[in-house]
């Protein structure tokens with residue numbers, strides 16, 4: 062294990078503490094922030110929000126983008142746009158960050174957990190299909206869960222650590238079963254499946270710009286869609302449902318204050334300019350790790366077939382839970398920050414009563430996957 066620590070220290074050219082993922086502000090960040098402050102438009106109105114939305118949509122190849130205060134808010138609104146209502150069910154993967162399930166729960170809907178694929182770490186089309194075939198039927202163009210009599214409104218797959226899941230297959234299954242596809246693309250800005258950007262396969266997709274993501278606005282998120290009506294609805298729902306008027310305050314429904322402040326958007330516009338550079342650096346880091354781990358009995362997780370990963374967080378698979386624990390202990394006490402993958406969602410107190418498919422792969426990965434330092438190198 063000492064040789065791994067040595068390699069990582071050499072890779073990051075330091076013997077000091079190496080964090081898992083640090084943001085980098087090496088472009089126009091300060092310039093745009095100063096400009097934003099000078100303009101006094103630091104809050105919920107301003108040019109940087111509009112600029113960001115236009116440039117982001119262009120970057121991922123969607124028609125519209127609506128900026129939000131964080132990625133969880135973007136997911137929450139995305140699910141509402143897919144018509145998820147209180148009492149509905151939403152299928153997602155057991156191996157994900159808790160935000161996916163929180164967003165489902167805010168609506169009063171319930172998550173159902175299916176398995177992930179070993180190669181992608183993302184939602185398994187096979188597990189999804191099996192769950193639907195064994196438990197559901199289509200009645201009046203709705204997917205009805207025969208056990209709970211509830212409607213399965215949406216499926217929210219997640220592209221884990223930036224590695225695209227088998228999204229085309231998932232989309233086909235969703236279409237056949239009248240289930241809306243809502244992508245949690247929070248981790249996958251810069252990742253493509255068959256040359257199409259993640260987050261753009263379903264009706265709506267959500268991204269995050271939290272401090273640890275590939276680019277950051279401090280906190281922030283965005284909803285993408287090709288549907289003009291949905292984009293307008295997203296804007297309306299995230300801005301307290303205020304009817305546009307030069308001075309009057311009239312609102313036509315209960316909505317949310319989920320708008321991204323202009324100050325955060327200023328930072329984000331500068332960060333987006335750096336994205337290609339960041340992607341290149343992460344890819345280079347991944348190739349270095351890949352080569353190093355090839356000579357060990359530890360498996361480095363590579364981008365899946367037919368896809369291009371942003372390699373947001375680099376990850377390895379240890380042999381078993383014991384080796385994983387030893388690895389975490391050794392690296393973290395030797396100045397190299399590493400972290401195990403999430404606990405499965407169905408093991409958390411608040412989701413333990415939710416329906417689950419067989420979660421063989423999820424359990425295997427939960428015990429073995431560890432993230433290793435992944436920052437962009439300067």
Ligand SMILES: *Cc1c(COP(=O)(O)O)cnc(C)c1O
Nearest residue numbers: 131132133158160161247269271
């Ligand atoms: C980061 C993240 C989110 C959203 O997080 P915020 O902190 O609310 O921006 C959602 N889903 C996944 C999988 C994430 O990694």
